[in-house]
Amino acid sequence: MTGTFTGIEASVEALLARLVAFPTVSTASNLNLIHFVRDVLRNHGIEARLVPSADGDKANLHAVIGPRVDGGVVLSGHTDVVPVEGQSWSSEPFTLTDRGGRLYGRGTADMKAFAAIALALLPEMAAADLKRPIHLALSYDEEVGCFGAPDMIADMLEAGPRPAAVIVGEPTEMKVVTAHKGTAVLRTTVTGHAVHSSHLDRGVSAVSAAARIITWLEDRTAENRHTADPGLPFDPPFTTLHCGMIQGGTAHNIVARDCWFLTDIRNVPHESLAEWEECYARHLRDIVDPALKAAHPAAGVALERLAHVPGLRPERDGSAEALARKLTGDNGRRVVAYGTEAGLFQQAGLSTVVCGPGSIEQAHQPDEFIEKTQLSAGVTFLRRLISALAA
Secondary structure, three states: OOOOOOOHHHHHHHHHHHHHOOOOEOOOOOHHHHHHHHHHHHHOOOOEEEEEOOOOOOEEEEEEEOOOOOOOEEEEEEOOEOOOOOOOOOOOOOOOEEEOOEEEOOOHHHHHHHHHHHHHOHHHHHHOOOOOOEEEEEEOOOOOOOOOHHHHHHHHHHHOOOOOEEEEOOOOOOOOEOEEOEEEEEEEEEEOEOOEHHHHHHOEOHHHHHHHHHHHHHHHHHHHHHHOOOOOOOOOOOOEEEEEEEEEOOOOOEOOOEEEEEEEEEEOOOOOHHHHHHHHHHHHHHHHHHHHHHHOOOOEEEEEEEEEEOOEOOOOOOHHHHHHHHHHOOOOOOEEOOOOOHHHHHHOOOOEEEOOOOOHHHOOOOOOEEEHHHHHHHHHHHHHHHHHHHO
């Protein structure tokens, strides 16, 4: 790693290098990173609370910097990153590499830079005589379904003090995002009746039944596309129901007994994700399952929810949006199709926006990078926040 930063930017880069070096893919533990952050906070006299996963292999962390009074601001990020297997990298993905004004490494954009900036500014936070606190919140397993954040948010609210606003630092190039789609991930398992394919009429094909269900999902998306409001700012401006993975059958000459597939539903925020899930479940329960059982009593279909992440809705006179716009000077109307933990904070009654350094175009990509100018922009943003909370 090489660098030309001096002062605070050099501290950010050094902390980002440490954070990137922890290979916190969602299939692995994040405890080494969490313990590192806890120790950094402790060195500045700040005690963090850890909220472990059920198996103890991972943990969330949250801490209060400044006075323990209501009305502070949460800086929220996730610690997990997506895998690098199968990707072609020009440099070691878990070693921060400086090339041409860009810092390369897994998690640089999505989203360890936000945490690195916050940690680098701890001395300035401590020296600022904050009147309202800054809360730091780092979660696990965001990338696979936002599984860590709900327990973290509940613990934060129980422990207090209650914040007035949440800034989720996903990469938006420091622009203010006020809405995003929600996501449900569902596993559908079809059970048929296996026979030799020469006696097709005696069996029940799980693969064929799954294909008809997937076509039904595609038909719902087509209906949504046809009735979409072109004025909605989302791309695409409608709810989508998508099958991304399927597996079933054992041989070309055996009527398949088993088939499963994965679906995601991505809803526009003014539509209910729960209602879309129920619409699909009702189709399986009332139409598909009875038909399968009529063909063979052992046949049927089952639905399992793997993840449910609410969308972020625009807030009327939201305190988080007003604060973020004041700090950035950004008054544009921006929404995104990808999901974040912002909807979970909002669902818990906290005003929330998404605003952080880096570009989402780099997220999950080989040779993921963040522009150094984005680190500087993030520093400016948090320094303005410190000044606002010290006023």
